[in-house]
Each structure stands twice: as structure tokens, then as C-alpha cells.
Amino acid sequence: MNLLPRPRDGRHRTIVRLGHPVLRQRAEEVASSRFGTRFLRDLERDLLRTMFEDGGVGLAAPQIAVPLRVFAYYVPGEGGQDEVEPRVVVNPVLRLEGEAEVAGWEGCLSIPGLRGLVPRHPSLELSGFDVDGRELSLRAQGFHARVIQHETDHLDGIVFLDRMRNLTSLAFEEEWEQFASDRHLPVEA
Ligand SMILES: [Zn+2]
Helix, strand or coil, X not given: CCXXXXXXXXXXXXXXXXXXXXXXXXXXXXXXXXXXXXXXXXXHHHHHHXXXXXXXXXXXXXXXXXXXXXXXXXXXXXXXXXXXXXXXXXXXXEEEECCCCEEEEEECCCCCCEEEEEEECCEEEEEEXXXXXXXXXXXXXXXXXXXXXXXXXXXXXXXXXXXXXXXXXXXXXXXXXXXXXXXXXXXXX
16 A cells, blocks of 8 residues: 655645646746746645645646646556656656557546546656756656656646547446456556
């Protein structure tokens, strides 16, 4: 059983659901003049707190109706994945590797109750910044790479349903728990 880090500060923000137009817009880059500001640090804390309290492994700023290129995520150390500490990425740029052919289960806090099989690239390089403007660069693979692709999609107005090859695997959580045969990884992002 993975123990989630306890959010120490920030405030819980309402997560908007599919149908809210902010989820279908391209989010704006954060201007470098905003790095290190109270605004961006508060956004970081609020994203992390809301992500943990709502049981997700990722949360993009548009999901709390902030149309900026910022997301939070972490990878719990379970399902054979190495743990990745919670972090917030600003202005991410992805260099995707391989083909978008690795199927895995995803869910979304903005599409509550549903799960679906989504093909993703197996690995990627992520570059971007933290909220203080420090450069961030990392390689990710497997579930880690999946979460980053899911969250970056939110910044371009794309949700996981758009990435599904077809909708035949779409399932409600309870049915998925009962019938899915390979539900070994966390899916809510
Ligand atoms: Zn999502």
C-alpha cells in the first residue's frame, strides 16, 4: 500500500470536468517574468494538494481552470515502477521516442469514473522549468512517460479519450475493477 505524501499547504481547487472549454484550449506558456512569483508558487502548491486529495498521479493547470502550461505529477513506487517524487513542470517540451504503440490504462480526474486503454510512446525526454525558473531535464519511460504524455496533452486541449484507438475498452471504474485483467498500475491522471 503506497502512502501518499501529505500536502502541507496550498488549497484545494475545484477540478473542472470534460465540457469545460478550458480543457479544449491550448494553454499559454508561462512568461519568464512569472518565475519565482507568489502566483506560480501558489499554483504549484495548489496543484500538488488537489492532485493528492483527489487521488490522482497527475494534474494539469487547465484542470483547475488555469490556462497555463504547468502540470504536477508523481509516480508511486508500485506496479514495478520506480517511484518519482512529486514535482511541478512549467513550459514542458517533449521529445517522444519510438512509436505510440504501448497500450496502458488511463483515467482522468476531469473524466471521473472512466478508464480506457491508451497507446503511448514508450519513452521520452522532457525539458522544462520548475516554478523558480530552474531548468529541468529528464528521461522517462513506461508509466512515468505515460503520465507525462497525458499531462502534456492537457496543455494542448487533448484528453485521453482522443488518443484511444477506439472506444471498445472504455469502462466504468467498478466494472474495470471487476473485469480488467491487467489493471496493475495506477491510472488516475
Ligand atoms: Zn487527465
